Amino acid sequence: MVVEKYKDADTTSDGSIEGELTRIIIYIIGAAIIAGVLTFFMRQTIINVSRYIEFDLKNEVYEQYQKLSLNFYKKNRTGDLMNRISEDVGRVRMYVGPAIMYSINTITLFVIALIYMFNTAPKLALYTIVPLPILSVIIYKLSKEIHQRSTIVQEYLSKLSTYTQESFSGISVIKAYGIEPLTATNFNQLALTSKEKQLSLAQVQAWFFPMMILLIGASNLLVIYIGGMQYINGEIESLGTIAEFIIYVNMLTWPVATVGWVTSIIQQAEASQKRINEFLKLEPEIKNSVKEQTQINGNIAFKNVSFTYDDTNIQALKNVSFSINEGETLAILGKTGSGKSTILDLIGRLYDIDNGEIKINQISIEKHNLTNLRDSIGYVPQDAFLFSDSIKNNIKFGKENTTEEDVIEAAKNAQVHKNIIGFNNGYDTVLGERGITLSGGQKQRVSIARAIIKSPKILLFDDCLSAVDTETEEKILKNLNKVSKGKTTIIVSHRISSAKNADKIIVLDDGEVVQEGTHEALVDINGYYKELYLKQLSETFK
Numbered sequence: 001m002v003v004e005k006y007k008d009a010d011t012t013s014d015g016s017i018e019g020e021l022t023r024i025i026i027y028i029i030g031a032a033i034i035a036g037v038l039t040f041f042m043r044q045t046i047i048n049v050s051r052y053i054e055f056d057l058k059n060e061v062y063e064q065y066q067k068l069s070l071n072f073y074k075k076n077r078t079g080d081l082m083n084r085i086s087e088d089v090g091r092v093r094m095y096v097g098p099a100i101m102y103s104i105n106t107i108t109l110f111v112i113a114l115i116y117m118f119n120t121a122p123k124l125a126l127y128t129i130v131p132l133p134i135l136s137v138i139i140y141k142l143s144k145e146i147h148q149r150s151t152i153v154q155e156y157l158s159k160l161s162t163y164t165q166e167s168f169s170g171i172s173v174i175k176a177y178g179i180e181p182l183t184a185t186n187f188n189q190l191a192l193t194s195k196e197k198q199l200s201l202a203q204v205q206a207w208f209f210p211m212m213i214l215l216i217g218a219s220n221l222l223v224i225y226i227g228g229m230q231y232i233n234g235e236i237e238s239l240g241t242i243a244e245f246i247i248y249v250n251m252l253t254w255p256v257a258t259v260g261w262v263t264s265i266i267q268q269a270e271a272s273q274k275r276i277n278e279f280l281k282l283e284p285e286i287k288n289s290v291k292e293q294t295q296i297n298g299n300i301a302f303k304n305v306s307f308t309y310d311d312t313n314i315q316a317l318k319n320v321s322f323s324i325n326e327g328e329t330l331a332i333l334g335k336t337g338s339g340k341s342t343i344l345d346l347i348g349r350l351y352d353i354d355n356g357e358i359k360i361n362q363i364s365i366e367k368h369n370l371t372n373l374r375d376s377i378g379y380v381p382q383d384a385f386l387f388s389d390s391i392k393n394n395i396k397f398g399k400e401n402t403t404e405e406d407v408i409e410a411a412k413n414a415q416v417h418k419n420i421i422g423f424n425n426g427y428d429t430v431l432g433e434r435g436i437t438l439s440g441g442q443k444q445r446v447s448i449a450r451a452i453i454k455s456p457k458i459l460l461f462d463d464c465l466s467a468v469d470t471e472t473e474e475k476i477l478k479n480l481n482k483v484s485k486g487k488t489t490i491i492v493s494h495r496i497s498s499a500k501n502a503d504k505i506i507v508l509d510d511g512e513v514v515q516e517g518t519h520e521a522l523v524d525i526n527g528y529y530k531e532l533y534l535k536q537l538s539e540t541f542k
């Protein structure tokens with residue numbers, strides 16, 4: 001406009017043109033600086049808020065994971081569980097962050113630009129904005145397609161990483177069986193499919209910018225053509241209007257494109273939020289219905305207990321009855337799959353039973369505060385699970401605020417102290433992926449130390465001496481006898497040596513109690529226990 005004003009005038013030499021241009025340049029620079037500062041604060045506020053929301057949501061989802069029972073984990077694949085906490089939460093964040101931010105941006109810019117455009121040249125404004133909704137719809141369709149294809153790409157990437165992870169974990173089996181070529185072929189097949197999916201994604205993505213450029217170009221041409229015609233016809237006064245409109249078109253194209261993109265983000269976020277909500281509404285199967293504290297002394301009684309695993313429909317326990325008093329030791333023997341571990345899981349209330357009753361301190365197990373119940377149990381599982389952390393922390397895991405001396409004492413009682421001090425870093429030796437691998441027997445003993453240090457009312461040992469030699473077993477049992485004074489102990493085993501000193505022994509067969517008594521009584525009766533005793537006795541003297 002300024003140029004046009006002075007174009008035909010004779011006064012090119014006076015300073016007023018310079019002054020006016022400088023003023024406008026300062027306005028432009030000033031507006032850019034203000035826009036920059038405001039954009040910075042907007043991003044700071046909205047993106048930060050979205051990160052806070054993401055943080056809260058992740059914690060909420062994780063907390064819910066902790067509450068849900070084992071059955072839930074069996075029904076859902078680990079990949080899906082991970083997705084909910086990372087991808088679904090991420091999509092919701094995209095909605096509360098970028099989507100809202102870009103929408104505000106678009107609306108503000110659009111309203112201001114449209115007011116200016118219609119004020120300057122209403123007819124030209126109308127022609128200019130015609131291609132914009134088309135651009136929006138195209139970008140929406142493209143974004144949707146891109147999203148669908150990238151979900152598939154993501155799926156293949158996680159399949160690839162699961163496969164590789166599993167190969168790394170099972171590398172010793174792969175090498176021992178010499179199946180490297182087979183695993184390599186499988187990997188190659190997966191990688192090939194993954195590549196194809198990536199290429200198909202790239203194909204759609206490749207359309208994104210050409211489409212934008214095409215539509216911007218079309219809008220520009222339209223402005224120049226219509227604007228030019230209007231100028232020739234004298235409908236618009238100045239050529240500057242055309243230049244002004246070209247700037248508007250370029251200013252509006254990106255925000256209009258984001259409308260399409262934002263719509264697709266909102267749709268994805270809606271689906272993710274729905275999935276998260278459904279998940280957060282899930283009630284844990286095992287509920288802690290008792291809020292007040294309950295006392296656990298260690299009397300345990302099973303009365304006609306039957307239990308079937310939901311997922312496999314295997315009836316693991318049939319009409320099982322037995323009782324054990326506070327401070328006593330019970331040994332459970334039986335063939336594999338006879339239901340021994342299931343009994344221990346039921347005492348920790350990892351599952352609720354179908355029929356019968358489990359009583360702890362003469363009170364039904366459901367009437368106990370679940371936290372109190374689990375706090376009073378020291379459980380050593382069949383497969384000792386140790387975290388990728390130091391040995392010290394793995395033992396301390398049983399009881400947080402504990403002293404170094406207690407850790408050493410527990411390790412001594414579990415007969416693993418000597419092994420630990422033999423490592424270069426002693427108790428600070430890191431286990432797992434980043435550290436050393438313990439032998440099966442060492443793992444079991446660290447796991448025993450973890451249970452002992454807790455000094456719980458009830459100690460549950462699930463075949464946890466299977467990987468130690470009989471001499472060490474003898475020593476551990478002797479120590480356990482000492483530390484388990486006054487505590488109720490249940491030992492699941494396949495060895496008579498672990499069971500013989502128990503106050504009571506039960507033998508399970510296919511989920512039923514088939515023998516019950518003390519060692520002295522059972523070796524006198526024909527049956528599984530006597531057979532096992534004679535077999536193991538003869539092996540000892542071989």
Ligand SMILES: Nc1ncnc2c1ncn2[C@@H]1O[C@H](COP(=O)(O)OP(=O)(O)OP(=O)(O)O)[C@@H](O)[C@H]1O
Nearest residue numbers: 309311312314316335336337338339340341342343
């Ligand atoms: N988590 C589970 N989900 C479904 N079925 C299970 C589960 N755990 C065990 N089972 C089934 O229940 C039955 C009893 O299993 P349990 O683990 O109690 O036997 P066990 O006597 O401890 O065996 P082992 O001596 O081999 O450890 C088995 O047939 C087993 O397949």
